[in-house]
Every structure is written in structure tokens, then in C-alpha cells.
Amino acid sequence: MKGEETREKILETALELFREHGYAETSMREIAAKAGVATGLAYYYFQSKDAIVLAFYDRANRDLGPLLEAAQKGKKLDARLQALVEAKLRYFAPNRNFLGALMGHAANPSSPLSPFGEPSRAIRETEFAHFQRALDETGTRIADDLKPHMAKILWMYQMGLILFWMYDGSKNQTRTDQLLQSSLRMVVALIKLGNLPLMKPARKAILELVEILEN
Numbered sequence: 001m002k003g004e005e006t007r008e009k010i011l012e013t014a015l016e017l018f019r020e021h022g023y024a025e026t027s028m029r030e031i032a033a034k035a036g037v038a039t040g041l042a043y044y045y046f047q048s049k050d051a052i053v054l055a056f057y058d059r060a061n062r063d064l065g066p067l068l069e070a071a072q073k074g075k076k077l078d079a080r081l082q083a084l085v086e087a088k089l090r091y092f093a094p095n096r097n098f099l100g101a102l103m104g105h106a107a108n109p110s111s112p113l114s115p116f117g118e119p120s121r122a123i124r125e126t127e128f129a130h131f132q133r134a135l136d137e138t139g140t141r142i143a144d145d146l147k148p149h150m151a152k153i154l155w156m157y158q159m160g161l162i163l164f165w166m167y168d169g170s171k172n173q174t175r176t177d178q179l180l181q182s183s184l185r186m187v188v189a190l191i192k193l194g195n196l197p198l199m200k201p202a203r204k205a206i207l208e209l210v211e212i213l214e215n
Contacts, residue, residue, distance in 0.1 A: 100166035
């Protein structure tokens, strides 16, 4: 096999084993054996299981590009946000259980797999840009002090929804659908109300939360 084909084979095999047996329970040796390559060759392409997951994140970021582009339609912010979140849930659905099991590892802020970590910065910034585009193209008015941070706040809201979805045991994750519908109305209403002067203390509290999560 050529180099890129070998790398993809190892990646696909690892994801399959992660889905079947879990992230923690799968070893690099097992991945190499099932992929039909030497363990040393598996380590040549991926220094660790974390490196494999980061490669999965990168692939997802590329694959999601056209799907998120297709979601950027309409002039209503709630419809745009719903379409963006639903596109991601559909894409990640085959790996929902694996991602849920991975969260115990990724939740550690020092983990390279943390959604807030440095290795995933480029992916975060791409996602921020999608939310910023939704805000801009729907003409959403945002209070001046929140404006530089609103795309990031929406990304954090999305991450909360995805975390809920990972552990949603309802049939076809219907509770996630309900949560998305109900919370979107509240989020959009709060963005609009956020322009009012009397909401300044609430905006300050939100910015403090953003700062805590960033540091």
C-alpha cells in the first residue's frame, strides 16, 4: 500500500475498533494487527491513539465544510443555528458512542483531545467563523461588548448540545431534538434582549464565564 493509503487504513481500523471496544480498551498493537501492518509502522503514522483521534477531528473538519456551507441559508438566526448543529449531529452520528466514551479523556483540559486545547485551535476557529457568518448574514444586532465574543458563545452553546446528545438515551435522541428546539428560542431571544442597557450586568457575567472557560 502507498503511504497515504496505509495511513487511511490505520485510521479507519482504529475508528472501527474504538466504536466496537471503546477508546481506552483498544491498543495500538491491536489497531496495527487488524490493519495488517507492523506495530512500528502504525506508530510511524500515528505516535499515539490521541494522534489518531486528532486525525479524525481534522478529517471531520474537512468533511463538514460543504455540509455547513449548505446549512448557511435563510435570514433567520434560529434556523441557521439549528441547521448548523443538526449538520454536525448527522455527521457524527455513526461515532456517537465512541465520542461519548472518549469524553472522559477529552474533558481533561490538559488532554490534547480537549475541545479547548491548542491542537484543536484551528478547528475551533473554523467553527467560530461559521457562527460569525450566521450572525452577519442574518443581520443580527449584538451589544458592542458581546460582539467580539458572540460566535464563541454560540460555539460553547453548541458544545453543550453535542455533549447532551452523546449521552442522550432516548430513542433516536429525540430529547436532543427537543432541547435544541426549546433552547434555540431562548438563545435568540437573549441575544436580542442583550442590546438593552438594563442587560449590562448580565452581559458582564457572560463575559466573565467566557474568560474562565478560555483560561
